Structure formats: structure tokens, C-alpha cells
Amino acid sequence: MTGPRPADGIPGGRPEGPGRVTPATLARLARTRSAPGDVALLLDGLHSGRLLLLKSLLTRLERPPAVPGPARARFEEHWRLLEHAEAHHPDRVAETLDYPSVGTWLAHTLAAPDGETLALRLGHFGAVAATAALRAGADFALDLPAPGGRLALPGTGLLRTTDSPVRLTAHGPAARLAPPGGHGGALLLRAAGRVTGHGPGWQGLLRLAGGPVRLDDLDPYRAPPGGAGRYALPAAPRTAGGPWARHWRAALALLRAADPARATEVTALLRCLVPLAPAGRPGTKVSATYRVAPGAVLTTPPSSPWELAEVLVHETQHGKLAVLHDLVPLHAPPPHGRPALHRVAWRPDPRPVGGVLQGAYAHLALADLRVRAALLPGLTPTARHEARTRRDSCLRQVARALNILLESAELTPAGGEFVIAMERHLAGLTRPGGPDVTIGTASPVGDVR
Structure with missing residues (x-):
């Protein structure tokens, strides 16, 4: 069988892996405080976990007939795009793979039964690969499915459309989302790893002040399929941000x-x-x-x-x-x-x-x-x-x-x-005088579900 195999290098991977958790690191983190080196360790650990989920998906697809042949062929095309993006800017590929909704999608996809259900969920991998390639500055052209009239680019935005698939063509600083073979459509602009857009059907995520945090009120995988918390609350639809x-x-x-x-x-x-x-x-x-x-x-x-x-x-x-x-x-x-x-x-x-x-x-x-x-x-x-x-x-x-x-x-x-x-x-x-505000020198309301 052609295409990616579990033994291959996974795009977005970091060969050195996460750093070692020392007793001193544990003691610092037990105080619920992170020094800069601890933040880097946690982010690397998150990334390693994301790659493990991605490798699990690859292993799943190695067992025929997990998905029909055409779905497997599309996955291989999307995988090649991810490898192409990594050759341009591996850090931006890693950042895309680490976005929270990608983890939710991977878990949801791994839970799907073999066959058409798995193939349908697997289609979103194209949007993940395309987002990584856009952020990495790669040139490419790709047809992407838009199930239910929605094409979500993780951490970036969402296109509402009556067409599926949608043709995404990226060249230089600009990209366009249009019907296959068509003209017009939404225009995306990219610079320094950030992608913004405007035009028919396009809605971008709001970047919140003071850091890289976004208000994600668009991605279909922003919340678990069964809802959040013991009341199983769904994600709220977009309103004024x-x-x-x-x-x-x-x-x-x-x-x-x-x-x-x-x-x-x-x-x-x-x-x-x-x-x-x-x-x-x-x-x-x-x-x-x-x-x-x-x-x-x-x-x-x-x-x-x-x-x-x-x-x-x-x-x-x-x-x-x-x-x-x-x-x-x-x-x-x-x-x-x-x-x-x-x-x-x-x-x-x-x-x-x-x-x-x-x-x-x-x-x-x-x-x-x-x-x-x-x-x-x-x-x-x-x-x-x-x-x-x-x-x-x-x-x-x-x-x-x-x-x-x-x-x-x-x-x-x-x-x-x-x-x-x-x-x-x-x-x-609880000591008189309050807490110790020193967090030490770092190495270079619901429970988690």
C-alpha cells in the first residue's frame, strides 16, 4: 500500500521529544505555577500527545478495509500536503496540529467505526493540512469537502458555502476559496503565519487581546459531540464577539x-x-x-x-x-x-x-x-x-x-x-503574611474530561 505509514516521520514532529520531568519540575508545578521552562515542557508534552493520536490514526488506516479506496487516496493527498508544508515551516505545522479542535477531531475520528463513517470524519484532515500549509506559506491547490455547507480551517475561520468540494488555491501571500473550476469566492491573506480573510461566506475567528488566544465560536469540533459538562451543553452559535x-x-x-x-x-x-x-x-x-x-x-x-x-x-x-x-x-x-x-x-x-x-x-x-x-x-x-x-x-x-x-x-x-x-x-x-510569591528558577470549574 502506498502513502504514509506509521514508521514514517510524522509532519510537525520534533525529533528530540519532550524534556524530562525532574523532581524539581514536579515540585514547581505542584504549586500550580509554571516557570518559562515548565511552559515549554508542557507544550512539548501536549505536542507529543497530539502526534501519538495522529500515529494511532495512521495505524488504524493500515488495516484494510478501514475506509474505501477513494477516501484513503484523498487522505494520502492531504498527507503529502502536510509534508510539503513542513518543508516550508515545521513550527507552524506543529502549531496547527496542536490547536485544541484538532485533538477533538482526532479523538472523534478514532472512535468512528470502519467504513463510510470513518471516511466521512477523515475528510476533515484535508482542512487541517490546508491550514498548516497556509500558515507555513506553501503554494498549493486542493479540493476540500464542506460537509453540511461548512469548511472549517482550525484556529483560522469557517467558510459557509453551497458548494462541496471547495477549491483552495494558495500562491504567494494570497489564497482563494471558490467552487471547483469557478471564479470569485473568499480571499485569504497570509503573513508571518497568520491567515485573515474576507468575501462571500467567510467568517474569521476573533483574536483576543494580550496573546495568541482566539474566541472560537465557529469550529464544528470546538466542543465534544455530546456537549460539555454534566449538563451536556452545546457550543454556543456565533453572535457578536x-x-x-x-x-x-x-x-x-x-x-x-x-x-x-x-x-x-x-x-x-x-x-x-x-x-x-x-x-x-x-x-x-x-x-x-x-x-x-x-x-x-x-x-x-x-x-x-x-x-x-x-x-x-x-x-x-x-x-x-x-x-x-x-x-x-x-x-x-x-x-x-x-x-x-x-x-x-x-x-x-x-x-x-x-x-x-x-x-x-x-x-x-x-x-x-x-x-x-x-x-x-x-x-x-x-x-x-x-x-x-x-x-x-x-x-x-x-x-x-x-x-x-x-x-x-x-x-x-x-x-x-x-x-x-x-x-x-x-x-x-495559610501562613500569616500570605503566600510566597517567588516561583523559583525554571529549567531552560469542572473536572477535566
């Missing part, structure tokens, strides 16, 4: 005032903010991060800038811990019997050890943030009292969860050391 842009700016400003290092971490690790449809129950708030798509925060509309600031911090920790656990397993099922379930303060349902660790880690970061927020100058007496009340509640919740974890036999040795370091940080937060 202004309110979300204002929410983001206000939340980021609060984080920078209360904890500049925390704000830096959020903008370094997040790639997109995904609005969820409001829950049916008034006042119900949902946020989520998914293990296959770290770097995306899914959330219902916030009622205040502080609420969104806390969601950003909370969900960033879930993504960090998911990647870290893939690099160094922190817990494992017991060799005999079923995994234990435990009650925690922030969920109504009993949680396995992995869920307890995820929740404790995210809430430890919130406790750290709330300690600092309670010390901000200029707070009214009422606001300071509320901040202290929320701080104390969070500290108590984390302390109880850490006791559960320290008594668990399901932690690995690395997980045990990680939880002990979390406990030390919690003790530092």
Missing part, C-alpha cells in the same frame, strides 16, 4: 493586577476560549477542559470579570495536569479490585482518584489566587470580606481533598511526591 472580548479583557486585567505571573501562564498555555450555550437552569455555570484538547477553555457566559478570571485559572490547571499526567503518570488503577470513589466539596457525584487530584489541583490554584485577591489595595470592605470568605472556603476544600489523596494507594510514587508538594504549598498559603 464584542461581549466576550470585553469579558476577556476585564478578566485578564484583574489577573494581571492580582497575580501577574498567573496571567502570563494563562496567555502562554491557552489557545482558545469556547463559549457554551447557557444552561437551562438560571444561575447555573459550567466550564470544562478536555484531555484530548488542552488549551481550550469551554465556558458559559460569565456574570462578572472575576468569575471569568477564576474560570481561566481553574481550567488552565486542568489542562496542565492532563499533559503532566501523560508525561509522568501520577495515579494508576489498583492491581486488584475497583478504583475507589470519594466525595469532594465541589461536585455532587463521587469522584475517582484522578478526578479528586484534578479538582484539588485546580482549586489549589484558585485558593492561591484568592489569597492574593484578598490583599489587593482599593477593595471595599464588603469586597474584601467576600474575597476572604471565598479564600477560606477554597482552602478548606483543598485541605480535605489532599487528605483523601495522601491516604490513597492509587497514587504512583511521582503522584505521591506531587501531592506532598501540593500540601506544602497549601500550608504556605
